[in-house]
Amino acid sequence: MIQQKVDASDTFNHSWAEYKVGFNDSNGNYWLGNDLLSQLTMTQRSYTLMIELQYSRYVGLGMYQYSSFVVLPESSNYRLEVSGYSGTSRDDGLSPHTGMMFTTFDRDNDQWSSGNCAAYYGGGFWYSGCGSAFSSGNSDNFLWATYTLASIRMFLRCP
Numbered sequence: 001m002i003q004q005k006v007d008a009s010d011t012f013n014h015s016w017a018e019y020k021v022g023f024n025d026s027n028g029n030y031w032l033g034n035d036l037l038s039q040l041t042m043t044q045r046s047y048t049l050m051i052e053l054q055y056s057r058y059v060g061l062g063m064y065q066y067s068s069f070v071v072l073p074e075s076s077n078y079r080l081e082v083s084g085y086s087g088t089s090r091d092d093g094l095s096p097h098t099g100m101m102f103t104t105f106d107r108d109n110d111q112w113s114s115g116n117c118a119a120y121y122g123g124g125f126w127y128s129g130c131g132s133a134f135s136s137g138n139s140d141n142f143l144w145a146t147y148t149l150a151s152i153r154m155f156l157r158c159p
Helices: 014-019 034-043 117-121
Strands: 003-005 050-057 060-071 080-087 151-157
Touching: 014 034, 034 060
Parallel strands: none
Antiparallel strands: 003 151, 050 060, 050 151, 060 080
């Protein structure tokens, strides 16, 4: 499990240092940690990334799969390499962020020239701008593609 966000009790508005080592809360909200994520995906480059999204109780569940998912080490600001999308939606929320560095409120690596996406929306992510997909923002801005999310699980699967 890389990430699990089951409710809005944790906004995932954590520092670079916290995303580096990972965090969790008693409600089940969880981030594995960027160091471990990089070590896993750099060592075993054949992981598939699976993402389960609960859009809302009215819209339903979305499934996303990426056949290639790599997070480079901290020396590259945890740059994301992702490709090979398939899923239940035509909206591929993560591929537009490939090549992006990880951004937190205290480390701005996004491409938004007017500010810091993580500081503005509240949550660390591989922002290419401040739209499309960010799975760790606050409850008002917890988005994937064009949907507000109720929950998300991101996990790795070995082939």
